[in-house]
Amino acid sequence: MKSELRGQTSHKTGMAPGSLVHVGNVHAQQVRISIMDYSKDDVNELEITSIQELLPYRDSETITWVTVEGLANVSVVEEIGSMFGIHQLVLEDILNTHQRPKFEEFEDYLFIVLKGLDAGGENFSVSYEQISLLLMANMVFLFKEKKDEVFAPVQQRIRTSRGRFRSLGADFLTYSILDAIIDQNFILIDSLDEAITVIEDQLLAGDPSNAILNRIQRLKREIVGVRRYVSPIRELISEMLRSESPLIDEKTHIYLRDVSDHAIRIIESIELHRDIISGLLDIYISSVSNKMNEVMKVLTVFASIFIPLTFLTGIYGMNFEYMPELKVKWAYPTLWLAFISIPGVLLVYFKRKKWL
Numbered sequence: 340m341k342s343e344l345r346g347q348t349s350h351k352t353g354m355a356p357g358s359l360v361h362v363g364n365v366h367a368q369q370v371r372i373s374i375m376d377y378s379k380d381d382v383n384e385l386e387i388t389s390i391q392e393l394l395p396y397r398d399s400e401t402i403t404w405v406t407v408e409g410l411a412n413v414s415v416v417e418e419i420g421s422m423f424g425i426h427q428l429v430l431e432d433i434l435n436t437h438q439r440p441k442f443e444e445f446e447d448y449l450f451i452v453l454k455g456l457d458a459g460g461e462n463f464s465v466s467y468e469q470i471s472l473l474l475m476a477n478m479v480f481l482f483k484e485k486k487d488e489v490f491a492p493v494q495q496r497i498r499t500s501r502g503r504f505r506s507l508g509a510d511f512l513t514y515s516i517l518d519a520i521i522d523q524n525f526i527l528i529d530s531l532d533e534a535i536t537v538i539e540d541q542l543l544a545g546d547p548s549n550a551i552l553n554r555i556q557r558l559k560r561e562i563v564g565v566r567r568y569v570s571p572i573r574e575l576i577s578e579m580l581r582s583e584s585p586l587i588d589e590k591t592h593i594y595l596r597d598v599s600d601h602a603i604r605i606i607e608s609i610e611l612h613r614d615i616i617s618g619l620l621d622i623y624i625s626s627v628s629n630k631m632n633e634v635m636k637v638l639t640v641f642a643s644i645f646i647p648l649t650f651l652t653g654i655y656g657m658n659f660e661y662m663p664e665l666k667v668k669w670a671y672p673t674l675w676l677a678f679i680s681i682p683g684v685l686l687v688y689f690k691r692k693k694w695l
């Protein structure tokens with residue numbers, strides 16, 4: 340989260356609203372545009388190199404899914420917006436990859452933007468990718484920052500569908516894409532759970548090192564970032580369910596409610612894990628305190644043993660001429676006997692008290 344935001348100040352200061360500038364990390368230098376066009380009976384897949392190749396699909400009766408991977412080339416997004424009548428501010432939001440998840444309605448299309456989250460590595464490092472969707476009557480545009488296989492299951496469902504998936508509209512395709520993005524968060528939750536379990540085991544094993552404290556703090560920061568982008572999804576789906584746009588069929592509402600349930604489960608899991616991480620910090624502080632108490636206990640035992648010996652040594656180390664014990668023959672062995680006996684008696688006492 341911190342690495343994503345550091346140094347990501349907008350380069351658009353002073354520009355007019357709607358100015359098209361890519362804001363964010365460049366994950367792919369080359370833009371890849373792929374098309375999946377399907378009907379109840381047929382599926383066609385191809386990659387295109389020119390935006391003009393999209394023209395035949397604009398008024399087609401088939402469902403067309405256009406995926407744009409890579410946002411570094413601003414002219415590609417600008418040409419698509421010009422060809423399909425997309426508002427300039429929507430294009431600006433697509434290129435600015437620090438958007439909060441949201442849903443906006445327009446006359447001829449719906450705009451959805453949210454974050455795809457992925458947790459990689461043993462230390463639970465979350466990477467973020469902005470995903471923007473444009474839902475039209477028979478077309479769905481998907482804008483992504485990088486190339487990956489997140490939507491491969493959806494594509495496979497379209498290829499293998501015996502008519503049910505392919506007979507539904509572009510709104511059902513949009514639901515399927517949203518479902519794939521949100522379900523990816525369940526994998527993230529599993530990775531978070533594993534990271535927390537490792538830290539718990541180390542803390543309960545009595546190893547409250549600074550490295551563990553750093554890992555706990557980093558997990559807290561990651562959870563803040565995850566919560567920031569996951570929490571608004573419930574509101575986003577609710578707005579889609581309340582929408583009266585003809586682009587969302589009433590039959591699709593039941594599927595959107597299912598996605599909403601998934602989002603709620605993920606949000607609740609994140610809140611639960613946030614509380615667990617706070618508890619880990621408390622366990623760490625308690626472990627450090629217990630470790631310090633053990634050290635203090637040992638120091639106290641040694642001090643209790645040597646204080647009386649130091650007292651005796653101090654008395655008999657005084658240079659007085661008329662000390663009675665100095666002339667007694669057995670005074671020196673008796674003093675050594677006291678030196679040996681006192682620690683022995685104290686050690687037995689401490690063991691009975693279970694201080695050792």
